[in-house]
Amino acid sequence: MVALPGIDPSWSMYVDVPSTSGADAPGTRHRWHYLDNGVGTDGSAVKGTLLCVHGNPTWSYLWRTYLAAGLAEGWRVIAVDQLDMGYSARTGVFRRLAHRIADLEDFVGAVGLSGPLVTVGHDWGGVISLGYAHRNRQGLAGVVLTNTAIHQDPTRRIPAPLRLALAPGVHDVGTRATTAFLDVTLALARPALERDVRKAFRAPYRRVADRQGIANFVSDIPADPSHPSYTALTGTAEGIRSIDVPVLMMWGPHDPIFSDPYLEDLAQRLPHADIHRFERASHLVQEDADTASTAMEWLEARSVGNTAPGLRPAVDDRTGGTATNAAADENALSGGAATGDATPYRPLGRRIHELATGPDGETTAVAEMKPTGPPRVLSWRELDDDVAAVAAGLASLGYGPGSRVSLLVPPGVDLTVLIYACLRIGAIIVVADAGLGTRGLSRAVRGSAPDVVIGIERALIAARAFDWPGRRISAAPLSAVRRRALRVDASLNDLRAARPADATPERSDADADADADADAAILFTSGSTGPAKGVVYTNRQLSAMRDAVESTLGLGPGSSLVAGFAPFALLGPALGATSVTPDMDVTAPRTLTAQALADAAAAISATVVFASPAALRNVLATSSDLSADGRTALGRIALMLSAGAPIPVPLLEAVQELVPAAALHTPYGMTESLLVADIDLDGIRRAAAAADTGLDGAGNGVCVGLPVHGARVALSPLGAFEGHSTSDCDRDGGPDGGLRGGSRDDSRDGEAVGPPTTTPGVTGEILVDAPHVKDRYFRLWKTQQDSAHTRPWHRTGDVGHFDADGRLWVEGRLGHVVTSPAGIVTPVGLEQALETLDAVRLAAVVGVGPAGTQAVVAVVETASAGRRPQLASAPLAAAARAIARQRGVEVSAVIEVAALPVDIRHNAKIDRARVAAWSARFLSGGRAGSL
């Protein structure tokens, strides 16, 4: 083997192995090529062996990053070239699946393993490695799978590209006579492979004769039960169900062959598996993402392999989080864990049934405003009844505990009924916001692998167009033609009608039996930066969410609220509060008008409003059209919440004029924990006054108030940068010290590395611990690991600090922190200061250049800016610099733009990552394009 990028030539080994395979005549020997990093072969300590098996048409080169990672982590890594593949022998015999499993056993017998075994497989190598793992349980310590499949659903056709590769006339030409199959596979890499890497993958397959193995592998795909390898495949597929060692599946969901349904199939066979989907990756996931480091981190977290006694990390069963760095600042954080054990668990839907069967059963539970005509209204008894009917209908279709039900229905009566029906049967609701856009929504739905999609017609059209998994149920009745066109099995009314005759309301209290710690919901993040993430809540955590809202805002039976902001709005029935959805396009909050809000409030005599800043902006913009009755209705509002994004104080003050009797609250939270802290307008004013009088820690950010009941908040301080310390050279005392070659380790700049603290004025990543924090991310093992590695805290990715009165101030996103040579600059405080300039409507503060020595750049939105971005005028630049200098920040450039990019959902969160990337181009000369 010639020298190839990423491979140490000493890893390349050959071994002659006697064959016991039925494919060969007795006494046959084959020469195998493999890569071996040799860890432990000299008798040194080794954690175990990773046996890596490639698929078709790659070779052991695919695993080069694993060999390197294993070297660093003490794992022996052996990556084998299967017979007829890579640099192993061309046997001249058609080797089927069963032969290949036996071949692998022969190979392992010849080379020997060091310590416990972890099988690692990709593509058809996944099947073969599973076959080996299934038959060789002794010493098996773990299983790692990447884009593979173990079972072909007989009702679904095999993927089109494989059908094509198998087609008569195409197969031989495509796989053996030409390099087409090889080339197409290599072209799947995202981003494209480097030229020398592509060359390396092609190296062992240059001649036609080299490629017989590729052709045979394709022929050995058991497309149907008559295929000779079908039995071997089925045997393995069933056999692995009893594998009880830790399993990790790492997936590239853009794979046109081994797409999400195959992952789902494997997940059902190995339900204890940890799964991470690398959202942007494709079939060659090892090339597209850093799977090797993730695998190593997982082996450590799951304590796979030999570990020295006492060094074994503590592992949490659910998430695999290691208990490191959990030592909190004991003095500041005393007060115990936020377990919320004072509040006993009550299922989320319990109140509905209680109220339905109580004296208020005929009072309004939910209402939905219509563009014209009277609102749709259900009493508590009707709601309970409808929930029971739909729950029974879902059950009759076979859905129950653990089923994932994707709900693509706008907030309103139907969505409310569906949510509580799903929870009642133990199904998991999957909720993604249409604000994600069709592509983002499609990614989210596919990734959540729903058993059924229940949606409005627009969602069902998308489901059909993008071939979303799962059965389809229409929220509204559809004509037979539409049903067939959209492949819809049933409608919501069908579910109601399917209720068995003997079902009585008494039986509908089934949720009392639902497992409190079973998954209840997957809520998708807004995806304002990067792909949306699925956030999993258990029943207990959802209920804790309701309790937090109840105790923080004092809502309960007798309250009546306008639900203009989805996540909180859905809690209405759970709280026992009457709720109404206003007439608006919920995918675009800015469509809420003042009159629509007032009409909704009037319909149920509401005293509470939940809304988002974008909605409130439009309410204000349309308030001149408000009728006298509307003003009266709004005058009755006693509590208004603005959630989802920060809201500027002037906007809040304008809202106050519209709802003069209301306490205006702006709670702080995120999809992972909807309620973390809360503050009202008076509180904001007091906080601003505290900042003016120089209270320790007050200022520099948005004040979000005190942590809510049951939640603990702490900060993990950001790694401090030693700007111009000379201690290094003094200590080193000469040019051969750490300063030479610019080798200072600045990698920790701007990372949150410190132990949790609540000391006022200390900036750090905001950590939350509460009974209503998410359980985990869905199929994002690595992301979960990163967010939960400081037990028991959830790392929010937001940066902030406390003031001396215990108020939390948010300074921005961790990823948006600027690391200038003079120190760390968080964006929000400086942006607010810049926005006090008359010319500036909105400001973004970003960094350009390498971490630790970034230049601070202010990009400001002004009314006078032309279509093309430009450097700010000299007076504006000088004014901006003067403001920054007061805060100890040197601004390198001030750029004027007509509009800053903000998120779709809230129309408020600036996409600073995009602004930073664009600014870097703009300020390096040449064309930057438009922002």
Next chain:
Amino acid sequence: MTVLVTGASGMLGRAVAEHLLGQGEAVRCFQRRPSGVGAEDVLGSIEDDDAVEEAVRGCTAVIHLAAKVSFTGHAAEFDRINVQGTDRLLRAAERAGATDVVHVSSPSVAHGGTSLVGAPAGRADPDHARGHYARTKASAELLALDRCSASFRVAAVRPHIVWGPGDTQLVERVLDRARSKRLPLLDGGTALIDTTYVDNAASAIVACLRRMDQARGLSLVVTNGEPRPVAELLAGICRAGGVTPPEWSVPGAVARGAGAVIERAWLALGRSDEPPMTRFLAEQLSTAHWFDQRRTRAVLDWQPTISVDEGFERLGTYYRR
């Protein structure tokens, strides 16, 4: 203990010599014309063995700034002055018993025409340097650092775009062209550029002499650490000089192409004055050039004292006088 400063008739050389005098050092200046510093002057060329011998006699330290600085000219002349001159000076200094040399170099010795964003100093590379100046300064730096030993310590300091009152290289040219409306912005002048106010460059060079234990053998880029868009820098200079700042913009690619043509034409015509545009200048004005200053500041235990804005004010005072 006497410090020899070569090239003290230039703006930076004079500032260095004055800074040393201000610290009570014995200073000797060596250049062709009288320096006007008020210290001992040895007049002569760095191409003259005898003059160099005389200059280094009795000196314990040398700060070497003398160089041919130009965007145009013939290769041989750059080689004689910048490479052979440096070699001659350092050999003579070592023979004469000097122990410390601060070789003043340029960031361009390590960088071609690409944009530099928070860049490290990098190793001098004559093979890829742009133009004769950068190439010969790169060779000179390498040979200077090559002579570094425990008893003869050499460090290279690379100030980036030095400017200040009395600057003929940048300030006067900018003002001249702006006055005659021949100063375009390239690509809108948005590229971030780090510059060095002359007092800061001088104090950094003197700081290096004090920190030879830490700095020997190293190349250190020195700047104000305040990258600014080139349009703002040009505007600041223009305002200080009482001239209307440029407003018209030319695509950088056009300027770079034109610069290359003009440069060749100037050589072919045998003109000795500076051409209105060269490829190097066009690259300097249209691509980002700013540097990571953390290591420099740590090694030298030094901070700039005059900010860019204060520099503009001083420049304005100078021109209003």
